[in-house]
Amino acid sequence: MLRGSMLSEKALIRGEIAQVLLRPALYVNGVPASLSLLQETVLMIESTDRNGVTSFKEIRDLNLSVDQEYATEFQVPDELSNITFNLRGKVKSITAGQKIELSDSRGYTINGIELTDAVADVHLARLRMGMCCTCSARAASRAST
Numbered sequence: 001m002l003r004g005s006m007l008s009e010k011a012l013i014r015g016e017i018a019q020v021l022l023r024p025a026l027y028v029n030g031v032p033a034s035l036s037l038l039q040e041t042v043l044m045i046e047s048t049d050r051n052g053v054t055s056f057k058e059i060r061d062l063n064l065s066v067d068q069e070y071a072t073e074f075q076v077p078d079e080l081s082n083i084t085f086n087l088r089g090k091v092k093s094i095t096a097g098q099k100i101e102l103s104d105s106r107g108y109t110i111n112g113i114e115l116t117d118a119v120a121d122v123h124l125a126r127l128r129m130g131m132c133c134t135c136s137a138r139a140a141s142r143a144s145t
């Protein structure tokens with residue numbers, strides 16, 4: 001149901017407002033179907049901090065469109081480590097005459113290097129002119145206990 005999502009890690013500054021873009025799609029037997037068939041749509045944003053504290057934000061009755069992304073904002077919690085976007089809705093089955101619940105989710109791990117003793121990480125990116133490899137390092141290592 002989620003054809004794509006976009007979340008800029010650079011926008012994930014604690015206490016600030018960040019935006020996520022979702023590109024939903026609905027298929028019936030592999031054939032694209034209208035998003036207007038989705039009823040009772042809900043977007044659940046679940047965030048977990050480094051201490052394991054989880055918080056939720058629920059948005060109901062979304063106005064989804066096949067030709068544009070759905071954008072929503074959320075406040076970035078302190079020490080964010082994981083965030084998941086779960087989109088669900090119901091579609092009425094013509095053959096069974098009942099509503100079928102559908103859902104899809106995308107999750108992101110944030111600041112994963114903070115959970116390790118590593119002080120550097122390597123990133124590989126595909127550019128127009130080829131590939132690029134960069135190494136990022138933390139300013140200071142985590143104190144061991």
